[in-house]
Amino acid sequence: MQKKFYSSVGLIVLLNLLVKPFYLFGIDAQIQNQVGAAEYGMYFSLLNFSFLFNMLLDFGITNYNTKNIAEHPAIVQRYIGSIIGVKIVLGLLYAAVTLGAALIWGYNDIQMGILGALVLNQFLAGLILYFRSNFSGLHLFKVDAVLSVLDRILLIAICLVLLYGGLTERAFRIEWFVFAQTAAYGTTVLVGFVLSVWKIGFSGIKIKRLYSIAMLKKSTPFALLILLMMLYTRIDAVMLERLLPDGKFQAGIYAQGFRLLDAVNIFGLLIAGILLPMFARLIKLKEEIGKLVKSATALLIGISLIVAIASSFFANDLLVLIYSHQVAETTIVFPWIIMSFVPICAAYVFGTLLTASGQLRLLNRIALSGIGINVVLNLLLIPTYKAEGAAIATCITQVLAGLGQVLLAARLFRLKWNISLIARLIVFVIALTGLGLGNHFFLELRGILAFILFALVGTSLLFLMRIVHVREIVHIMKEKI
Numbered sequence: 001m002q003k004k005f006y007s008s009v010g011l012i013v014l015l016n017l018l019v020k021p022f023y024l025f026g027i028d029a030q031i032q033n034q035v036g037a038a039e040y041g042m043y044f045s046l047l048n049f050s051f052l053f054n055m056l057l058d059f060g061i062t063n064y065n066t067k068n069i070a071e072h073p074a075i076v077q078r079y080i081g082s083i084i085g086v087k088i089v090l091g092l093l094y095a096a097v098t099l100g101a102a103l104i105w106g107y108n109d110i111q112m113g114i115l116g117a118l119v120l121n122q123f124l125a126g127l128i129l130y131f132r133s134n135f136s137g138l139h140l141f142k143v144d145a146v147l148s149v150l151d152r153i154l155l156i157a158i159c160l161v162l163l164y165g166g167l168t169e170r171a172f173r174i175e176w177f178v179f180a181q182t183a184a185y186g187t188t189v190l191v192g193f194v195l196s197v198w199k200i201g202f203s204g205i206k207i208k209r210l211y212s213i214a215m216l217k218k219s220t221p222f223a224l225l226i227l228l229m230m231l232y233t234r235i236d237a238v239m240l241e242r243l244l245p246d247g248k249f250q251a252g253i254y255a256q257g258f259r260l261l262d263a264v265n266i267f268g269l270l271i272a273g274i275l276l277p278m279f280a281r282l283i284k285l286k287e288e289i290g291k292l293v294k295s296a297t298a299l300l301i302g303i304s305l306i307v308a309i310a311s312s313f314f315a316n317d318l319l320v321l322i323y324s325h326q327v328a329e330t331t332i333v334f335p336w337i338i339m340s341f342v343p344i345c346a347a348y349v350f351g352t353l354l355t356a357s358g359q360l361r362l363l364n365r366i367a368l369s370g371i372g373i374n375v376v377l378n379l380l381l382i383p384t385y386k387a388e389g390a391a392i393a394t395c396i397t398q399v400l401a402g403l404g405q406v407l408l409a410a411r412l413f414r415l416k417w418n419i420s421l422i423a424r425l426i427v428f429v430i431a432l433t434g435l436g437l438g439n440h441f442f443l444e445l446r447g448i449l450a451f452i453l454f455a456l457v458g459t460s461l462l463f464l465m466r467i468v469h470v471r472e473i474v475h476i477m478k479e480k481i
Contacts, residue, residue, distance in 0.1 A: 019149045019156070024263045027159045029322040032256065034163070034172045037326050041252030043174045045241035046111060048234040050098060050118040055230065057094035057126045059220070061087065087130060091123040105242075117178045124185035125151075131192030132273070134200060141274060143199065147192055148270060154184035221360030228367030232374040232397055236390040239378045244386060253326055253387040256319070257334035264307050264341055268300060272348040279356035289353070294418060296349045302467045304345040305429060306458035311338045313436040314451040321448055329387070336391035343402030350402075350409040362408055370401040424465050432458055 032040040061083060102115050128151065135144040158180040163172060237254055241247040275296055282289050311318060312335040319327045319334060354363050374397040381389025409415065435457065462468050 019152050020263055020266055023152050023156050024259065025322055027156055027163070028259060029256075030163060031159070031172065031174070031177050032252070032259075033324045035174050037252030037256070038248040039174050039252075040255060041237075041241065041248040041250070042111065043114065043178070044255035044258075045237050045248070045251045046107075046115050047118055048237040049102065049105075050115060050122050051230050051234040052238070053094055053098045053101065054122060054126075055224070056097055057090055057122055058087070058129070059090055061090075061130065083130065084127075087127065091126070094123065095119050114175060114178055117175075117182060121178070121181050121185055124182070124189050127189045128185065128192055131189075131196055134196060138200075140199065143195060144273070145270075147188065147195070150191060151184045151188040154187055155180055158183055221364065225355070225360055225364050225367055228364055228371055232367065232370040232401070233394075235371075235374060236378060236394055239375075240382060240387060240390050243378075243382050246386075250387045250390075253329050253333060254337075254390055256323055256326065256330040257337040257387075257391060260311065260318070260334070261337050261341060264304075264338075265344060268304070268341075268345045268348045271296070271300060272352045275349065275352045276356055279353050283357050289413065290415060293349065293353065293415060294421065297346070298421060298467050300345040300349055301342065301425060302428070302462045304342045305425070305432065306455055306462065308339050308341050309429070309432045309436060310451055310455045310458060311335070313454065314448075317447050317451055333387045333391045336388065336395045340395045340398040343398040346402040347398075347405050350405040353409050353413070354405060357412070359408070359412060362412075363405070366401055366404040366408070369404070370397050373397050373400060421467065424467050428461060428465055428467060431461060 035043075098119050099112070099116065102112060107115065128147065132144050132147050135141070135147065159177065161167065162176050162180060237251045237258075240254055241251045244250050275292075278292060279289060282292065315334045315338075316327065316331045319330050323330065351363065374393055377393035377396060378390055381393055383389075385392065410417065436454065
């Protein structure tokens with residue numbers, strides 16, 4: 001199982017290293033540079049609003065489906081048509097609730113038009129995730145990996161034409177970006193459907209009433225977890241936009257910092273998607289999970305520490321490469337946001353383990369606590385510290401939620417605390433921090449070159465301190481999935 005974990009991670013990381021950075025630097029950030037912080041901030045707030053009721057769109061079906069297929073692979077062909085039928089019905093429900101809530105919230109006609117397109121995009125993205133859950137549950141990780149980047153590849157191509165193709169003399173509009181997403185998602189859905197017919201089989205869309213009700217009952221705990229986690233990770237931008245007179249501008253500042261977290265977060269999210277069916281199968285077969293937990297923890301926490309510490313020390317050097325406006329303001333906000341990546345990665349390991357074992361009620365309690373903490377902190381910090389206050393609230397919430405999941409998983413699975421690994425990680429943090437604070441070479445060099453060298457030194461330390469083992473990874477990467 002460790003072999004599949006590392007080899008699958010290798011493929012996903014390779015694809016994302018080729019696609020995601022180009023999208024981040026060449027497309028998304030350039031769009032914000034062209035439309036400005038306030039207009040992009042409005043879009044970012046609406047995007048996060050579209051996430052708030054996302055659980056109605058999926059109702060936990062994707063995670064439940066991945067876990068269920070990993071345990072019972074033979075059922076996927078039998079129920080694929082029924083699940084697609086249910087997702088269409090849920091999509092209509094999600095659209096009605098989201099747009100209804102937006103009218104009550106007081107959005108104007110322009111904002112409602114953009115939100116309507118974003119609602120459609122969320123539905124299409126949900127279908128992509130469902131198709132991917134089938135492939136992931138069947139351990140077809142190569143197909144899953146390719147499908148995971150296809151929408152971004154298409155979006156890059158469309159936006160390159162819109163940004164630099166000279167098709168119009170008009171200034172770029174944020175609506176074009178939203179419609180480009182629709183085209184990219186729609187095409188990827190079509191490809192995912194064709195691959196599903198080829199790899200799995202398909203007998204038509206249908207709605208089986210009894211099966212649908214039974215499945216929704218079983219997936220309800222997954223849906224509640226998704227809703228609660230979405231609220232405490234996405235409410236910040238919405239509260240910024242609504243609580244402050246210059247809310248759209250502050251949401252734009254927050255978006256500039258959050259974009260980099262969103263980018264690196266893709267790796268953790270994809271790895272969690274690999275871990276879920278692996279944990280589910282190991283638990284089903286009552287096999288040892290400790291080794292896989294240790295491997296995933298060492299890899300994710302080690303990488304997240306390098307990313308967070310390096311990005312914090314060289315925040316301005318990174319941001320000035322991406323943005324042409326409000327860099328100084330974003331430099332204050334960004335370190336708080338990127339530090340959240342460490343507890344988020346811990347949650348990707350231990351939260352996924354708890355999900356695979358069906359401990360949804362306990363996870364929901366942690367998520368509910370996270371919402372309460374996040375909302376209270378935002379109400380206290382945003383009026384005074386604005387975007388920085390929202391970033392601080394996010395960081396504190398993620399640390400507490402991640403710690404809760406680690407402690408809960410350790411207790412339920414009687415995981416032994418790996419004192420050696422913990423000690424090496426602590427020394428690793430001290431070494432990286434000391435390197436950043438006390439090494440005049442990095443302080444004088446600055447710029448993106450300094451960031452890259454710092455990250456390379458951190459990666460070298462990760463192997464030299466045997467947090468991640470070179471021989472193990474080389475051996476595993478040679479194995480076929």
